[in-house]
Amino acid sequence: MKKNAKTLLFAAILMPLLAGCAEEDAIILKALNCEDYIGEDAFEFTYEDEHGEEITVSYDDVISGFEKYESKKLGRTVHVIYDNYDTNETMLSSLRTGKTSYDLICASDYTIQKMMTMGILQKIDLERVPNYAAYCSPTLRGIMEDITAPIDGKEEKLSDYSIGYMWGTLGILFNPAKVASEKGLEEDEIKFDMASSWTNLWDEKYRSMMSIKDSMRDTYSVGIMKEFDAEIRDLMAASGCFDMEDASLPLLPDMHDKASADYNVALTEIFNRCDKESVEKVKKQLLALKDIVFGFEVDSGKDDMVKGLVGMNLAWSGDAVYSMDRGDNESGNTIYYSVPSTGGNIWFDSWCIPATSDAEHKALAEDFLDFISDPQVAAANMETIGYTSFIAGDAIHDLIRLWFDPRSYAMFVYVEDEEDWENSDFLYQEYDEETGEPLDTDHEYDEAHDAAYQTGIDLGDGEGEYNASNINEFDFAEGILDMAGSTFDQPVVYGKPMTWDEYIVTYDAKAEEVNKVITAHNKATGDSLEELEFIEGWDIRNLTYMFEGSLTLDESAYDFDSEDPALNPYIFYTDEIEEIEIEGQTVQCARQFGAQYPDHNDLPKLAVMRDYGSNNEYVLAMWSEVKSNNLPMPAVIIFAILLVVAAAFIIGWVILKKYRHSFQVARRKETSAELEAKAKK
C-alpha cells in the first residue's frame, strides 16, 4: 500500500511534466547529419495552399522552416531534433551499438551501401517525395541506381533506399602564385600540371607544397589514379571516345552516351580495385606521396589554403568553393580547383530512413525529404554550405546564372542587404561609410533577383559625360553600357536588341574608348586608375546532365541540341576558364563554377568509389602502414643507449642493495659474535 502511495505521488508530480512534453501532440522527427551541412540562413519560400493561392513566407533556416511549413500547411506540430556527427565511421559505430535511433540519416554513398548490407535501412516511398522525382538530376539518379547492395540475398538499388542530397568531386585545390614564388616555377606550368594528370602530385618539384586528406578512402583513391594512370589512359584510347592528342583528353563529339555506358563501367572497375595485390601497389605509391607532401590534414586544409600556408590541397569540391571564395575576398589568394584530365572520384551524400522508424515517423521523414528537395530549399542549402545539390529546377538554375554566368555581370548591378562576403555575391553596391546605409542608386530595381539593370555611364551623351576632371567620381562597376530590358536570351544595349556575341564586341569597343580617357587621365594627373578589362570571349559550360527536364519553360522556344546559351538554357557562359598552353598542348583551368558543376562532357570520366566490403581489412592494414613510421637512426641509437643505461642502473642498484644487505647482515653477525664473545669473557 505504502509503495502504491509513493508511486501515486510520483505520478502526480510527473504527470504535468509529461503532459508538457506531449503538448499539442507534436510529432518528433530525429534527424542526423554531418556538421555544417544544412541551410542556416534565412530564405523565402513560396508554396500553393489548398485554394491554389501562392503564399510566400520567409523562414529563418531550413529546419525551423520545415516545422513552420508543416504547421501552416498541414496543421500539425512537428518538432525536429537535429543532431550532427563528425565522420561516417563514428556515426556507423554509434548506430551499431543500437543506443541511438533516428528517423533520418544523411550519409555518404559507401556508408549507405554498407548500411543496406547490414539490413538497417528501409525502402523510401518515392511517390511520397514528388519534388525529388520532379527535380532531381536524372544523370545523378542514374549513378545512384548503378550502386547495389545485397538485402536478403537480393541485389537492391541504392536509389530505392536513399534520397540524394549533395554531390561533388575530389580534386586538387591549388594556389599557383604561392607555389610559383616558393618553388621558382612558372604559374602556367603549375596550372598545366594540376589540370593534366594526377601523377604530377608525385613530382619532386612540389615537395612540401601539398596537404592531403587524413582520410583513408580519399587518399586511397588518389593512389589508385596514380598507380593505374597508364591503364586508364590505355582504356580511354581503346574506347575511342576521347581525343588522346589533346592533354585535357576531351570527349569527342557525340560520344557522350558511349563513354558513359562502356568507358565509365570499365573505369569504375579500375577505380574500385581493392584486392590484396592492388592495395599493395597503391601502398607503395602512398608511401612515396607521404614523403613528398606537406602533411595530412583532417579539417585544416581549407583554412591553410586561404591563409596561404600550403600551396596545394586535396579537397572536396564544396570545400574548394569555400576556400576560393574566402581566398578572393579575404586574403587575396587566387585559388584554383581542378580534377585532372584522367578523371577521378564523384561522391554523393544522401538521406536514408533506418528500419527502426515506424510508419508515422517514416511518413514524416518523407515529408521532410520532399521539403528539402524543393528547389527553393535546395538553393537555400547551397547558399549556406557551398556544396552542390542533387536538385535542379528553376530556383537552382537562377542561382547558378546569378552566381557564375557572366551575362549576369553584364546585365545587372547586384544590390544585397548584407555587406559581408558570405551574404552578397557582388559588392557593387556602395555603402555610406558612417551610417552603413546603402547609397541611393537610381537603378530599376528587380526584387526577385535583388538585381538592378546596369544603366551605363552614358559616355558622350552630354549629361553624364565624364572627363579628366570628374573621372574619379564615376562608378565603373555600374557598367559602361545601358543594359535595361536585357534578358539571358538576348541582350538589349541602349534599347537595341543584339546577340551576346555582338554585345561582347560592343562592350570591348566601349571599353577601349573608356580606357583611352583613363590613360589620358592617369598621364595628366599621375593617378593610377585601373583600366577596364576586355571580355574578348566567353567559354561555355554544358550542364545538360543537371537540368534536363527540370525547368518550367516553353520547350518549343529552345533548341536543346544547340551549344549556344541563348538558345539552350542547359548551357551557361563562363568567364573563369583559363586556357593554359605548354609545348603546344592546352588544358583548361577552372575555379568555382568548375568545382561546383563539372561539365557534361567530363562526367563520364568520374567514377564512384564503392564500399570495399570484405576487402576493407586490406585497405585498413595498408592505411595503418602508410601512417606508421620508423624511428630515425639517431633516435634508435639514443633509445638503445638509454635502455642499456637504465637497465645497468637498475641492475647495479639491485646488486648494491644485495651487497649492502649482506654486508650489514655480516656486520650484525660480527657484532653479535663480538658481543657474545665479550659476554663470555
Next chain:
Amino acid sequence: MKSTNHKSHKAKRTLKSIFAFKRKYLSIPYFVFLVLFVLIPIVIILVYAFTKVDDHGNLTGSWDSLVTFFSSPAKINVLVVSLFIGLLNTILCLVIGYPIAYLLADKKVNKNYVLVMLFIMPMWINFVLRTGATRDVLNMLGLKGGEHPYVATMIGLVYNYLPFTILPLYTTMIKLDKAQIEACRDLGCNPFRTLIHNILPQSVPGIVSAAEMVFMPTMSSYVISSTLSEGKLTLFGNSIAFAFENNLWNDGSFMATIMLVIILVTMLITNRFHKGENSRGRAF
C-alpha cells in the same frame, strides 16, 4: 515483554549503527565512481580484447587480436615509436622542469606565487587551441611539421607537459629540508655533490610523480602529434582511435590492454622509488 523491549532496543541500535556517520562512508562517492567508470570499462576492454564475434554472431574467446597485433610490424613500430617519444618527453621535461621548479621554490627568486602562476597558466587554456597556435608559431618560424615531424612534435609535447612536471616538482621542492642542505654545504660539499647527495634524493617523490604524469599521457596523446607533425607521426593513441573509428573494436581493445599493461609496469617501477624502503615487498 522484556524480550520485545530488548528486541526493539537491538533494532534501534542496528539502525543507529547503520545510519551513524562513519569515516569510511566518505569514500562511497569515489567507490561508485571507481566501479562505474574505471572497473567496469576495464572489464569491458579486457572482454573485447580476448573475444571475437564468430560467424553465427556468438561471442567466443579468441587470441585473434593478439595475433593481429603482434603479426603487424606497423603496429609494433607505432608502439616502439610511442614508447620512445614518451620516454624522451619525460626526460626533456624533467631536465628543463627541475631547475625551474628549484628556482621557483626559492623564496628569494619567487617572492609571491606569481612566477609559478606564469608557468602553470598555459594549462588553463584548452590544449587543442594551444596546439593549433603552436603549429602557427612553428610555421611562422619556418619549421614545417611535415618536414621535421619529430622535432615539431617534441616541441609541442614538451611545451604542453612542462607544467605537469613543474607543479609536482615545485610542491616537493618547497618542502625540501633547508637545514640539511646548509649542513651539507657547511660540511664541505661542493654544489654538485650537494645536488647529487642531498637535493636529488630529497626530491625523488616529486620526480617520480612528475614522470608518471608525463610518460603515459604522452604515449596516448594524439592531437598534439597529428597536428604538429601534419599527420606524419602516428602515436599509439592514434592507432587505438583509428581502430575504434573503423569498427575494429577487438583490435582497439587489445591495444588499450597493452596500454594498461604498460601503466601497471610503470607503476610497479615507480612505486619502488615512491616511499623508498617502506614499499619494499609490496606488489603495488
